[in-house]
Amino acid sequence: MIYKFCPICGSKLEERNSWDEGKVPYCKRDDKMFFDTPTPCIIAAVIRDDKILLLKQSYIFKNSKVLVSGYVTNGETVEETVRREVKEETGINVGEVKYLGSDYLEANEIIMLTFMAKYESGEIEKSDEVEWLDWTKIEDAICEMPEDEIGKRIVKKVIRHIDYKAY
Numbered sequence: 001m002i003y004k005f006c007p008i009c010g011s012k013l014e015e016r017n018s019w020d021e022g023k024v025p026y027c028k029r030d031d032k033m034f035f036d037t038p039t040p041c042i043i044a045a046v047i048r049d050d051k052i053l054l055l056k057q058s059y060i061f062k063n064s065k066v067l068v069s070g071y072v073t074n075g076e077t078v079e080e081t082v083r084r085e086v087k088e089e090t091g092i093n094v095g096e097v098k099y100l101g102s103d104y105l106e107a108n109e110i111i112m113l114t115f116m117a118k119y120e121s122g123e124i125e126k127s128d129e130v131e132w133l134d135w136t137k138i139e140d141a142i143c144e145m146p147e148d149e150i151g152k153r154i155v156k157k158v159i160r161h162i163d164y165k166a167y
């Protein structure tokens with residue numbers, strides 16, 4: 001997002017040269033530069049043996065199931081975001097968290113960081129923002145996610161990753 005006014009004090013921003021980035025909007029009062037960066041968001045494929053955790057949240061997709069996702073909060077690492085979001089939305093604790101790559105969503109200026117997270121403990125405990133939630137066989141998951149292109153790609157990545165590890 002390119003700021004015109006300071007989001008802290010409301011002053012009109014000037015431009016200031018940053019060595020690497022060229023001209024960057026700058027607030028004199030707060031002595032702060034506002035870089036044109038995307039919003040970081042995590043998406044997590046939670047795996048338990050041959051099953052993956054799928055959710056139904058109609059505000060995201062009407063006819064698709066989705067993976068756990070959420071915005072990175074200031075002060076936490078993205079791995080912590082994965083653990084927090086999975087716990088909050090599903091009640092599950094995850095162990096090993098592995099980075100699988102990223103996708104850029106131009107429409108919302110979001111950088112979606114993809115993770116595979118291994119089930120560690122806990123039982124499913126649905127949060128109010130989730131309509132449905134359960135373990136689904138990984139090979140059946142893609143059929144449950146017709147609208148979710150990124151989600152499907154992630155499931156394919158997970159399948160490749162698990163196969164790779166099996167040999």
Ligand SMILES: [Zn+2]
Nearest residue numbers: 006009027030
């Ligand atoms: Zn300011």
